Amino acid sequence: MDRLHYRERAERHISKLCLEIGERCVGSPGNKKATDYAAKVMREFGFQVETPGFDCFDWEDRGSELIVGNESFRVLSNPYTSGGEIRAPLSAAATIEELEQVEANGKIVFLYGQIAAEQLMPKNFTFYNPDEHRRINELLENRGFIAVLTATSRNPETAGGVYPFPLIEDGDFNLPGAYMTDSEGERLLAVSQGEEVFLKIDTERKPSEGCNVIGRRGENQAERVTVMAHIDSKQGTPGAIDNATGTAVLLLLAEMMAGYNGRMMVELAAVNGEDYYSNPGEMLYLEENRDRFDQIILGINIDGVGYRCFSAAYSCYDCPDEVSSAVRKVFDSSSVVEGEPWYQGDHGLFLYNNRPALAITSTAIQDLLDIAHTPDDKPEIIDYDQVVEVARTVYELLIRLSGRR
Ligand SMILES: [Zn+2]
Known part of the structure; x- marks a missing residue:
């Protein structure tokens, strides 16, 4: 040879x-x-x-913004997310129990800490999908929240070398969302109590094909x-x-x-x-x-x-x-x-x-x-x-x- x-x-x-x-x-x-x-x-x-061949979509990301009062936060669009411009107060949750109980209707939910420790499996992923992930996805989509923000640290096992990693990476997930580092998350928690936040997610799901x-x-x-x-x-x-x-x-x-x-x-x-x-x-x-x-x-x-x-x-x-x-x-x-x-x-x-x-x-x-x-x-x-x-x-x-x- x-x-x-x-x-x-x-x-x-x-x-x-x-x-x-x-x-x-x-x-x-x-x-x-x-x-x-x-x-x-x-x-x-x-x-x-x-x-x-199969149908899919090509996802375009033109960036996300998060503003509370005069402060802006560095956020990234959740991969494959739909877009939107949302003004609403935050409801924060660090555990599943908190996610079950926080006020949901018309709120942007903010996940941080323990509940945001590892990337969630996409909701339609059938080979491996822990009950806990299914439960979190269900609560996020069905309780009346209108968008989701997450703060994450490092987790190479499930998310490769990226920091922060996107907690949600799912084109079938229906709420628009963005993510940030755990330190941006702490800053957000400190200023967002009772305040309305402005979240703009400038993304597009473009129908496409692959083979x-x-x-x-x-x-x-x-x-x-x-x-x-x-x-x-x-x-x-x-x-x-x-x-x-x-x-x-x-x-x-x-x-x-x-x-x-x-x-x-x-x-x-x-x-x-x-x-x-x-x-x-x-x-x-x-x-x-x-x-x-x-x-x-x-x-x-x-x-x-x-x-x-x-x-x-x-x-x-x-x-x-x-x-x-x-x-x-x-x-x-x-x-x-x-x-x-x-x-x-x-x-x-x-x-x-x-x-x-x-x-x-x-x-x-x-x-x-x-x-x-x-x-x-x-x-x-x-x-x-x-x-x-x-x-x-x-x-x-x-x-x-x-x-x-
Ligand atoms: Zn590979």
Whole structure:
């Protein structure tokens, strides 16, 4: 394999995605350019490509303002929020019990402290949604409040490296809202007692569309290996490690597989929505494969690889012996090391359907939580040789799996 050639190709794909296109948030013009590009490259190398689509909205944020008397506060629009101009008094709550009891009708609710400690799951998110989150969403929407303000600290586990983090990040949530740091929140509590506050949220939900890009080769779909990477990014980030590198691995694989003539079907799935509140591409993939998941002999998810100075790491989930021994053989002679189990990624789609899965990410996944979703996730932090090495190793695995069947 010509490593130098593939390294140049990796650089080309990533500079296309991160620099030429930039943000690739679902529904945005950049997202459309990215899916067009992935489909074009897969077709170029002889893959059969489908681009099943879904409805979504592109969200535009022109900023938010909060003013009490003569004082103004630094606030950010809740991602995906509807807009509005609201004048009303605040009702503050630090716990669910307080939220149940504070005066609600015609008020702007202000959440701070304990109730605002971790990001709420979107209300229609079905895979994981704690009762407490459902209860908070219900109280916010149904008690008569007209808008919501929140004050938050840091929480890399659920919100990446952003401070403050948006407590509510949900395009199906019906109250307009904004968020601020915990220290702005303290200042707000001190001046807002009984005062009317002015909240302006200048945002727009623009109806749009998006698609997955699914490339296939090999005629035997009863034995299929799927290699998946999410192609979307958050707003406000070039999304280099999260997940232009994973997308580049798919595109390098398309090229490496150009001469593939095995019977086992290889499916390259650029899914569109890991970083969008409703995961529309993932939901569509589930829907389209509902009766076909049992064909998948292994689902491989690539997300977060190529971080400079740290190795890529693989982890196996529910793999039968023949698959895990093939994985071990191939990965033992690569620079991708065995890593800790990790359950937050798109390989959950396979596990949820009782299919074996392999996840490839970084050994520095905890550090990456501080960088993901910020402007610092840029090509400068990429190790391109590692991106090529991940693609090469997955390629070897595909060839090995196709040969033994
Ligand atoms: Zn990701």
